[in-house]
Amino acid sequence: MTAPAVIDTRSVGRTYEAVSGPVRALDGVSFAVRAGELVAIIGPSGSGKSTLLNILGLLDRPGEGTYLLDGVDTAGLREKERTRLRAERIGFVFQAFHLVAHKSAGVNVVLPLVYNRAPRHERRRAAEQALDRVNLRHRMDALPHTLSGGEKQRVAIARATVHRPSLLLCDEPTGNLDTESTGMIMDHLAQLASEGLAVVVVTHDLTVAERADRVLRVKDGRLDRAEETCGR
Numbered sequence: 001m002t003a004p005a006v007i008d009t010r011s012v013g014r015t016y017e018a019v020s021g022p023v024r025a026l027d028g029v030s031f032a033v034r035a036g037e038l039v040a041i042i043g044p045s046g047s048g049k050s051t052l053l054n055i056l057g058l059l060d061r062p063g064e065g066t067y068l069l070d071g072v073d074t075a076g077l078r079e080k081e082r083t084r085l086r087a088e089r090i091g092f093v094f095q096a097f098h099l100v101a102h103k104s105a106g107v108n109v110v111l112p113l114v115y116n117r118a119p120r121h122e123r124r125r126a127a128e129q130a131l132d133r134v135n136l137r138h139r140m141d142a143l144p145h146t147l148s149g150g151e152k153q154r155v156a157i158a159r160a161t162v163h164r165p166s167l168l169l170c171d172e173p174t175g176n177l178d179t180e181s182t183g184m185i186m187d188h189l190a191q192l193a194s195e196g197l198a199v200v201v202v203t204h205d206l207t208v209a210e211r212a213d214r215v216l217r218v219k220d221g222r223l224d225r226a227e228e229t230c231g232r
């Protein structure tokens, strides 16, 4: 049986109104990402990757076309409903980790559950499980500055997945990491995908893209249809 589409975009376009005139950042972008897939998005600077990631993360709206997240047509949602859908269904991982510096790894991981108003007694256990998935349960009480870059990103992955979203969006997740840590982060992302998460990674690193099930190339705001299929 085919896994359900977590991301389903149809003819998505986005134009920015810049001082110098309109900038066509995305044009006719249609693709799906299913539960259990690890997909890399690559493309030159200015090709539209961030614009696409912002739309997929419900941080921006497409100018044209439709975006269905978990089968929900996001166009008709009010801002409050978009915020809730984002908080429940999406996790974000950034290049610069964005951990709260004066809070322990465990408290950082628990934050989405606080925002989602999960029952208090469930939070600690969920944080332990999320840290366990990235082999960092023993660093639960560690402050971010005592962790290596790779460990910080693993905490960020635990935080982004603690509420069991259906979609994990990663923006250059290995941009600040060495080769060894990069490999470990990709191992964890592949593992999460194999457990049913849809994982999307925007990257400039071709060794990262090689680990994906599929690579989507963006060029001048359009998807290059000559997609590669890579084995994980």
Ligand SMILES: Nc1ncnc2c1ncn2[C@@H]1O[C@H](COP(=O)(O)OP(=O)(O)OP(=O)(O)O)[C@@H](O)[C@H]1O
Pocket: 016, 017, 018, 023, 024, 025, 043, 044, 045, 046, 047, 048, 049, 050, 051, 052
């Ligand atoms: N807020 C904005 N206002 C006007 N133009 C914008 C805005 N944001 C992005 N653009 C333009 O839209 C196009 C796509 O930009 P985008 O940031 O999505 O590309 P990118 O592929 O993420 O680039 P990079 O790899 O450098 O981050 C570019 O031409 C960019 O200059």
